[in-house]
Amino acid sequence: MRPTPTFAVILNAWWVRPAGTSTGPNVDRYGVSADGAIGLIAAKFNVEAVYLxxxxxxxxxxxxxxxxxxxxxxxxxxxxxxxxxxxxxxxxxxxxxxxxxxxxxxxxxFDKTGQPYPPAARGLCSVCDAVHAKVYHLPDGTRFCPTHYAELIEARRPDEASQPGPAPIKT
The missing domain is CATH 1.20.5 (Single alpha-helices involved in coiled-coils or other helix-helix interfaces)
Structure with a gap:
């Protein structure tokens, strides 16, 4: 009974000679002698080199x-x-x-001074008599649009000259 050729034997046989070119009593279909398969591997490859x-x-x-x-x-x-x-x-x-x-x-x-704005609604401004989307209603009953309310706040703010503090330096 012949051993089945392994991949290394088949590969070695392909490198040594083409399949079907060798004839003899113990040559298989891959062109490798069953008796000399191990010898072919050892002859073609250095076994230590294969392991390395x-x-x-x-x-x-x-x-x-x-x-x-x-x-x-x-x-x-x-x-x-x-x-x-x-x-x-x-x-x-x-x-x-x-x-x-x-x-x-x-x-x-809040306005620029940090005071909250009075309640606002759509209405007429008391100063310009125009309809605005936002009119501030003051507690005394007057109504101001945002422009005139800002002018009112500026007028109420004390002047910087009347503030106590060091006198300005004249150069």
Missing amino acids: MLASRLHMFGANIFLIIGAILLSIVAIGFLIALWTGVNILTWRRSQKRAAAKRHRER
């Missing part, structure tokens, strides 16, 4: 698997960093828009 080659390939696989694992871990870290960066940018823009909305809300409710 296999060990080298195993060593390279070990090095490459570490490189592959490292590349995968690096890509996971990079993706995590990009997600964190994107989230941070979104948080900053959200906080900035919150501050803008709060400042707008503060400007709508």
Whole structure:
């Protein structure tokens, strides 16, 4: 009974001679003598070199698997960093828009001096007799549009010259 040729034997036979070119009593369909198959492998390859080659390939696989694992871990870290960066940018823009909305809300409710505006509604201004979308109703019954109310506030503000403090330096 003949042994079934292994891949190495088939490969060795292909390198030694083409299939079907050798004839003889113990030649199989691959053109390799069953008795000399091991001899062909030993003759074609230095057995120690084959072991070194296999060990080298195993060593390279070990090095490459570490490189592959490292590349995968690096890509996971990079993706995590990009997600964190994107989230941070979104948080900053959200906080900035919150501050803008709060400042707008503060400007709508308080004047430049920090005093709250009086109740407002649509109506006629007492000074210009024009209809405005926003008219401030003062407690004494007068109504001012935003322009005339700002003038009223400016007129009520004390002059800076009458404020106590150091005298201005003349040059």
